Amino acid sequence: MTADQxxxxxxxxxxxxxxxxxLLAAEKVFAEAGYGGATMQIIADVAGLxxxxxxxxxxxxxxLYRRVVQDIFEIWLHAADSFDAAPGPVEGIGAYITAKMEISRRHPYGSKVWASEVMHGAPVIQDYLETTLRDWTEGRIAVIQRWINAGQLAPIDPRHLLYMLWATTQHYADFGHQIETLNKGKPLTDAQWKAATESxxxxxxxxxxxx
Amino acid sequence: MTADQxxxxxxxxxxxxxxxxxLLAAEKVFAEAGYGGATMQIIADVAGLxxxxxxxxxxxxxxLYRRVVQDIFEIWLHAADSFDAAPGPVEGIGAYITAKMEISRRHPYGSKVWASEVMHGAPVIQDYLETTLRDWTEGRIAVIQRWINAGQLAPIDPRHLLYMLWATTQHYADFGHQIETLNKGKPLTDAQWKAATESxxxxxxxxxxxx
DNA sequence: ATTTTTGTTGACCGGATGGTCAGGTTATGG
DNA sequence: CCATAACCTGACCATCCGGTCAACAAAAAT
Known part of the structure; x- marks a missing residue:
């Protein structure tokens, strides 16, 4: 019996x-119980500490909550990289949808924490919304408007297009439980995720x- | 000095x-603070009791929470009346979008409570999801499929269309704070709501x- | 080897929260 | 007018939760 190596x-x-x-435990517990419902004791138990x-x-x-939210915001923003440097709307927006659907699948807890944070009036990341997110949004709107002006897109309102992109992709994470219930109680398979993204x-x- | 009449x-x-x-106070407080963050004392204060x-x-x-959620579910389902008895997809789906956008505007608190409930795994309305909502969904899917078969719609997946309808419309309530922040901090005007619905x-x- | 700094943890505390209850007030039925 | 039932509420209680702390263990610096 060798000693512990x-x-x-x-x-x-x-x-x-x-x-x-x-942070991993906190993300999960905050997502499942909400900020008020989460307790440090439960987070500790999940973390095994x-x-x-x-x-x-x-x-x-x-x-702790602040750190969780900030980390999520980073991921959220980085999904935008797909948007940039795309030759046209089909590639740019298509890649963005793919990226955001991937996030919904890989980080469902994070997405829920984010949704919860915003729903409660963004108590901890209001300043980010007013600075980083606002700038980011204006930038994309400009890109989309350019596509419209170039005749590559119908004359839709870029702002509402962005909202629709956020809403539809994040829905698969935030309302994942509902979707799973309507899927005979089973999580979406690889093929179903692919089909959802394509849809x-x-x-x-x-x-x-x-x- | 006349007596109290x-x-x-x-x-x-x-x-x-x-x-x-x-119930009105509870809806508001549950929406703004979440189930765990809401206290009976605050709800009482808001209700003035x-x-x-x-x-x-x-x-x-x-x-109390259960009642709030159930009441919301009723409203949610009744929006479906627009769907039925429509001659075609443009009228049916169009009316449904209008109805759901109206709900997002009139009942933002309710929408948030609903979202929160589902995000947390639907602890109190899971049975409704598995029965009423599942039936409702299957029914609409059948209607949409019929439209597709009749050549009135492109061959899309009806299920994902429904998810998209839910996601996009409810987004304006659940993420209303974010939208307001991106709207220079001001709530959407009548015209902006109309434009959003049209978009x-x-x-x-x-x-x-x-x- | 000794000291110092960093990490670990059970036990504890004050405050807040959901819920109770006894004693009141107000409407209603006889 | 009386009795009963429904409604109201201040005071109280047990529990739980975020946070502290003192004492200890392990690594790093000296």
């Missing part, structure tokens, strides 16, 4: 690992006269 | 009025080949 962890390593563990340890890394529940793409791209 | 209220009247008052009075009409917080209608109806 695990070498002592480095400090930085411990920090990184535990923070990751806590004593509650006091959570407060060592994140002083308060609010600060969204087809209807929207045709709807804006890009096809 | 208000005639004594009838019992039934009192009940109806107070329940309405409480002592907390103990709430417990007289609704024994527990959970039961959604145009893109979707063209997207499914109904125009």
């Amino acid at each position: 695990t070498r002592p962890m480095r400090r930085a390593e411990i920090r990184r690992e535990n923070e990751k563990l806590i 004593p509650k006091a340890n959570l407060h060592y890394y994140f002083p308060t529940k609010e600060e 969204v793409k087809t209807i929207i791209l045709r709807g804006i006269g890009a096809l | 208000t005639r004594p209220m009838r019992r039934a009247e009192i009940r109806r009025e107070n329940e309405k008052l409480i 002592p907390k103990a009075n709430l417990h007289y009409y609704f024994p527990t917080k959970e039961e 959604v209608k145009t893109i979707i109806l063209r997207g499914i080949g109904a125009l």
Whole structure:
């Protein structure tokens, strides 16, 4: 019976690992229970750590929540990379839909936390909405408007197109439970996710006269 | 100085009025704070009643919440009346979009409570999802499929069309705060709501080949 | 080897929250 | 007018939750 071979962890390593563990657990619990319904004790249990340890890394529940929301916002924004540097609307918007559907599938908890945050009046990321998101939105609107002016799109309102893109893609995460229930109680399969993405793409791209 | 002329209220009247008052306050508070974040005290304050009075009409917080969610579900379903008895997809789906956008505008709190309930796994209305909603959905899918077979619609997946209708319309309520922020911090005007409804209608109806 | 810094944790605390209850007031039926 | 039933509410209670802390363990620095 050999002794435990695990070498002592480095400090930085411990920090990184535990923070990751806590943030992952927090994302899940906040998504499933809401901010008010989530308790530090439950998050600690999910993370497999004593509650006091959570407060060592994140002083308060609010600060922990803030980190979770900020991390999600990053992912949210980075999905926009697909939008840029696209030759035309079919590629740009198509890629954006693909990226956002992928996020809905890979980060359903994050999407729900984000939705919850916004629904409750964005108490912690209001400033981001007014700065980063607003700038981002104006930028995309300009791109879409250029496509319209070039005759590549029907003369729709770019703003409402963006809302529709957000709504339809995030719906598959935020209302995933409802969709699963209507799918005989089973999660969507790979093929069904692909079909969903194609449906969204087809209807929207045709709807804006890009096809 | 004449005496107070208000005639004594009838019992039934009192009940109806107070329940309405409480349910309205509860809807608002649950929407803004979530189930866990809402407190009976705050709901009581908003309703303008002592907390103990709430417990007289609704024994527990959970039961009060249940009533709020059920009431919303009713409204949700009744919007479907627009769908039926329509000669074709343009009228049927068009009217449905109009009805749901109207609901998003008139009952933003209700929509948020509903979204929250589903996001948290539908703890109180799971049975409704599996029965009433499932039946309703199957019925509409059949109608849409008939339109497709008749060549009135492109061959899209009716299920994903429904999801898109729900997502896009409810987005204007659930993410109303975000939309308002992106609208220079001001609520949408009458004209903007009309434009939003038209945008959604145009893109979707063209997207499914109904125009 | 010793000290110092960083990480770990059970036990504890004050405040808030859902819910109760006893004693009141007001309508209604006889 | 009386009795009963429905309605109202301030005060109270048990529980739970976020957060603290003191004492300890492990790694790093000296």
